[in-house]
Amino acid sequence: MEDLLQRLTNGNLTEVKVALASVVAALAVYQLVLAAVVYGRLRPAFLGSGPAALTHRASGDAIVVLVVLVGIACLSYGELEDDASIHAVAGWALAAVLVLKIVVVRWWHAAGRLLPYLGTTLFALLALTWATTARPFLF
DSSP states (O other), X not given: OHHHHHHHTTTOHHHHHHHHHHHHHXXXXXXXXXXXXXXXXXXXXXXXXXHHHHHHHHHHHHHHHHHHHHHHHHHHSOOOOTTHHHHHHHHHHHHHHHHHHHHHHHTOGGGGGGHHHHHHHHHHXXXXXXXXXXXXXXX
């Protein structure tokens, strides 16, 4: 699998992983803004809660795809760095919370009251995994 990914990324797997993780981080910030509109914390004149909810769901689906791609890259090409254990724990926790949120949204509607907490936890875990991935490129 590592050879395939190296060929697909022209030998720049780490850089592609960081770029995709950065896109996920930007989309996660966008998700927070959309969630604030959906829950009535922000009320911009140009965006109602209905369209914000649809956009939140669509961009969330895009995030899931990107997180899976980054996760595959991480699992297939493990680069051990100083903070690798923090990155690994945060990544696995991110996967678990993401699956739980998808289950709540799609099938377990009675637990819908947990969605703001799950979303906030997802954002924090995304930020942590992004920071531990991008840190070598930023500093």
